[in-house]
Amino acid sequence: KGEGCTEEAVGKIWAKSEAGAGGAKMKLTLGPQGIRMVPSEKGARRPGHAYLLHRITYCAADRRHPKVFAWVYRHQVKNKAVVLRCHAVLVSKADKARAMALLLYQTSASAFSEFKRLKRQSDFRHVQQQLLGEAFVPLVPLRRLLNAKCPYRPPAERARCAPRLSSILEEEEDEAFGPGASLGDPGRAAVLRLASDMRGCSLRG
Secondary structure: OOEEEEEEEHHHHHHHOOOOOOOOOOEEEEOOOEEEEEOOOOOOOOOOOEEEEEEEEEEEOOOOOOEEEEEEEEEOOOOEEEEEEEEEEEOOOOHHHHHHHHHHHHHHHHHHHHHHHHHHHHHHHHOOOOOOOOOOOOOOOHHHHHHOOOOOOOOOOOOOOOOOOOOHHHHHHOOOEEEEEOOOHHHHHHHHHHHHHHHHHHHHO
16 A cells, blocks of 8 residues: 555566557546546457546556556455455556546545535534424435536446436425425424525525
8 A cells, every 4th residue: 555556566567568568559538437448449349447436546657667557446346345456557658647647646636525525514414404303404406416426426327236216206395395285383384484495595506
């Protein structure tokens, strides 16, 4: 772990690939979801690879081979066991390898910071609902829930055994705060109207 942890693995990869001559040509893309690699030649039978951001534990430009960009990835194998493996690519320039390492580090740090912010926000809202009750805490706008994206979390469609998502009907949620709903006593009605107004303000914001 830490600085220099990939050097031994990169040395083995370098020797096995005959100094990069035996490797396959791939197109690599760095994005908010992680690393994506596809064959550079059209019609190639080699499969593409996707390395999700939240599973990349380390990345660096190799010191002994400056044109090599390497990263450590947490692979999930049988019985939910986790194996750390080093991956490496040879790029055209040493500056490019260093820039890729810096970009991936900054992307990961930013995504992790956003993940923690959303987690704190969710925990705070949950505590409020437990202490005050759901009627006193405005619901998160449905559009914000559907549009919220955190790159540090794995996409649902790529996660193993991910449950299928069904559509959400906004009408059911709106009816609970609609003017025709049965609200009971006046005090409760006033509280629900206040919660509805606060929710409307958050939607416009």
